[in-house]
Each structure stands twice: as structure tokens, then as C-alpha cells.
Amino acid sequence: MPNKQASKKPIDKGIVAGHNGIESHFISHGKHTYSINAMKILKRLIHITVVATKGMEKGQVVLGCLAPHPPHLVYAENPEQNEPFSEGGWETLRWGYNRLARKLKKIDYDVMVIFTPHWATYIGTHFLGLPKFKSLSVDPIFPNIFRYKYDLTVDVQLAQEMHKSASEAGIITKMMTNPDFRIDYGTITSCHMLNPEWDKPIITISSNRNTHYYSGEVMNEQATALGEACLKAIEKSGKKVVLVSSHSLSHRHFVTESPLPEDMSREHIYNHSQYVWDMKMINMMREGKMKEVIDIMPEYTEQTIAETEAGGLTWMMAAMGLPNYPAEIYGYQSVIGTGNAVVAWDPNSQTREIVL
Template sequence: MSRVFHLTPPGERARTEQPAPAPVPEEPRAGIVAGYLAPHPPHLIYADNPPQNEPRSTGGWEVLRWAYDEVRRRIRDLKPDVLVVHAPHWITMVGHHVNCVPNPRGVSVEPIFPNLFRYHFDFRTDVELAEAMVSSFEEHGLVTRAMREPGVRVDYATIGALHMANPRWDIPVVSISANNNPYFYADAELEQMDVLGTATRVAIERTGRRAVLLASNSLSHLHFDRETELPEDMGREYAYNNDQYRADMKLLEVVRSRPSSALRTAIPEHIEASEAETKSGSLSWLLSALDWPDTTGDILGYGTIIGTGNAVVEWLPDGSRRG
């Protein structure tokens, strides 16, 4: 009985009831924290009706835009220092260029769809990282140039991916060109994108940045040559043809079911089977920068835009998990 009704002395009670010290939060890990396949068709910004874009729409392409809503949420959770984008419509015939202009400002106009995309851009470049990329690219044997012209006109593929991923534009940016001299004609030079991805990762780690990467690629890229009276008429939106659609589905089946290393062969096969924008190298660059993680991709959405196939996909580095 004495043991049952034993009272702990006040001083001892105070000692035993002290709360455990709160765990010290870990410092956020530097390096690439996520990569997204982030297609850029101007129709997505047009349908979003942001204040920066002059044309107004009634909506459209909702499934892809909802996928980007999820990308935005995930990027917010990741708290990156910088967004790095490789875009197929900043075409440089000689070498890989990096935008090192501190505050690009101006109007970006899509040359085929000026009725949909006249976008007023104003963003900050992470110049330290951009310059580090120039150095790293050169060290890895790539022909490289730094873009330092203050009046640089930013292409719509760069703007499209960045806006759809972060319409607040409150995260600094680094943008990389597509050296389309080899990539436009063949997939043989995709191996060079492996080098570009590795060099990108080295620069990010050297500067201690937490980076999210955006590959601004569509998949199949045959598109209709006539626009409907109402561009956002979803009753007229479908794949260009069944061959293009099936090629996209074959590639995405690999994305969703196999580690990213399987895409080393699946991407060239997709290029051979379809008129593919992945030929410009953005997706290969992204996966190489992530070091071809031993994970599947998380497909957030797929849809066609004027017949082209577009997928929004997330890859995380090895060892990372989506909560």
C-alpha cells in the first residue's frame, strides 16, 4: 500500500516533469530539391488571365492548369532559393548561353500567337549562380556564353514555364538556352545534355543554392495550322493524331513505372516515333542534373494544346520523399 500512495517530493517531481528540449531543426539541404517537366504553350498563360498578359480569355486547358496549381503548391513547400529553366525557344546556334542580366524587363510576344501572348515580364536573376554556371559549363568542355545585354528579350518558353510554376515571380531565376544547332536535326547530341546537366548540378552545389529545375518541353509537337474562332474552344482540342498520342503514352508509361535511368533510351525512342520537342534536350538536361534518380516520375497532368502533347511531371532527387 505504501508504494501505491507514495508521493514524489516536490523537487523530484519538478525534475521528472521537465519537458524534453525541442529538437533543433535541420538546415535545409542545398542542391537540387526537385525537377519538373514544365511545358510552355502560350495558351496556358492566356487561359490563366494574369495581369501581365494583355489578351483576355474565358479559360480552357483546365487539367493542365490544375496540374500547375499543384506544382505551385509543391514549390512553396520546398522553399527554393532559385528556379532554373532550360527552354527550347531561346535558340542559340553556337553554344549554351546563360542569362546573367540582373533584372530582365520588357514584353515577350509569341510570334505565332501574338493574339494570345503579349506578356510584360520583370524578374530577378540569381547572377551569382548564373555566373557560376557559365564557369562550370566551360570547365566541363561546353561552348558557353554569358548573356549580359540589359535589354535582353526573354523568349515565351522561358516565361511560360516560369509563370506557370511561380506566377508571383518572387523567387530568383536562372535561364539557359537551347543549343538547337545539333538538337533540332537529330537526337545524337542528347549526350551533350548529360554534360550540361552535370555542370548545372555542380554550379548549384558550389553556390549552396536550393534549386528547383524546370524543363520547358512539350512531348509530341505536331500542331494544327488553323486556329478556331475562339482559341479556348475545348470542343476542338484533341491530339494531332493517334500515332503522336500513343508515342506520348508509351513514354509516360516509362516515366510512371520505371526509374528515370530507363528514360535514357525511352526519350530517343520517343523522338524517333513522334515529332518531339524533347529533341531540344530540356528533359534530358533535367534528369541528368538530378543524376538520373532511381525513382519514378509523378505525373500531375497530361493534355493536348492545338494538338501537341503536354505533361506536367515531378521528379525528386534520390533520398527525397513527397510527404
């Protein structure tokens, strides 16, 4: 079994049949044809191009979503893309997600831009830079519940514009153009829960680990600069964009797992202090105090080892101009001890709702 002679890419094997030999749900296509979703997206991109040639309107952020990515949520939904089978679980979060996904169906948007902690980069911020990614994602932490076959499309043009804008702002950046690159499970979970049809292109932005290397304060500054740079690129593109900050709030996990992961009798927050901090943050979101949320982000992150340390929420709020209107709260629940909230910020006061 020489390593150097892996003549056949296992990536192919992983898509056709998983660990248990389950056949792919994907519609069989010729080697050089596109999936139905890809055709829809292509038509949409052509439409955008036509509109652009007639006179481009300024692009805008039409919705911002805090979208936690415990793979448990996809596992509990039992989509055909995910191999393991569950008996459900975490309904408070999933039903909240389902409602937000229904809202998204009514919103006109061109692309979903996701900032993910599970593509962790230490040398700058990286952007997905190829139009198609199709493979199998196995969660390194919870492989027993997440083995998901994905087939997604990337808006490379906007990714390149964001990369250029961020670079011009002095941010270290890199386009990721290796076709063997595997998409992280954070991106997949958040996108699946928000848009299970996968009928819109996405852009994934890596999380540069400024909190680890420097401090929560430096993270806030860098992520703010990145958010502002991304907004410039969005405005220039003429596109309507949904931003997604993919992460939990408090982020202390239990280090053991029940025999049945979806056994809800075992699920609760890791400790009360995490809960109190999470509620503090959610109440401020509900009251439209996002500047204050970002201001206390370093302390909150340190106190609860929150996944906000990756910079996603700061990035999204900066790109949305630090909203001072109430956030839509769709649900809060713990997953293996961590605190998770599904939240949205709708800039359109006509469609903004009080959900919970």
C-alpha cells in the same frame, strides 16, 4: 521615320501601355528603386550570403519539373500581366500546374533554373547574365493570346558559376549581357505557371540545337554533360535549386486555329501515334525508369517530333542523377494538337506523392 533615330526606346512604351493602351499592373517605382519582389529576393540573397559565411552546405536540386509552355495556359489563366482575355480552357493542365505550384510553395528553394527551347542558340549554350529584365513578351506564333509584361530577377552569380562549370567541361558557352534582350515566352510561361508571384530569382539556359545540327544521340550526350556541369555548380553554390525543363512532349501542331482559341470542343492530340508514344514515356516516368526514357529519347523525339529535341529533359535528368523513383504526374492534355505533361521529380521520399 528614320530607323537610325529611334531616340526613345520602345521597350518603355511597351511596358507602360500595351496595344490597347492598358496601363501596367506593375507598382509604380522610382527609376532607381526596386519592386517589392526584388526586395524579397535581395533579402533572400543576403540571407544566403550570411549562411554561406557561417559554413556552406552542399547545394542541391530539391525538385525537377517538366513544365510545358504553350502560351495558351497563361492566356487561359487571365493573369493581369497578360493583355488578352480568355474564357478559360485547358483545365486539365492548368489545374495540374496549380497543384504543383502549391507544392512548390511548401518547398524551401533559392532559385529556379529553366532550360528553354525558345531561346534557341546554334553557337553553344547561353546563360542570362544580368540581374533584372523587364519588358513585354509577345509570342511570335500566337501573338493573339500572349502579350505578357514581365519583371524578373536573375541569380547572376549562380548563372556565372554554371557557365564556368560548363565551360570547364568543354561545353561551348556564352553569358548574355545585352540589357535589350527579350526573355522568351517559354521561360515566362513555365515560370508563371509554377510561381505566379515571381518571388524567386530565375536563371534561363538556352537550348543549343544539337539535334538539328547533328542527331538526337549527340543532343543526349551534350545535354547530359551540361546537366552534370550544372549540378557541380549548384553543389558548389550551396543553394537549393528547382530545375525546370520547359517543353511539350509530342510536338506536332495543327496549322489552323479555331476562331475562339479556348474552344475545347476543337482540342485533341494531332494523331493517335503521338498519343501512344506520349503515354509510353509517361508510364516510364511513373515507374521511375528515367535512364530508359533517356535511352529511347532519340527515337521518341524523331517519331513524334517531340520538343525533347531541345535537350531540356535530358539536361534535367542528368543533373538529378537519372532518378529511379516514381515521378509525380500532375496532368496530360493536348494544346493545339501537341502533347503536354506536367510532371515533377521529388528527390525527398518523405514529400514525394502519388498525384495521379
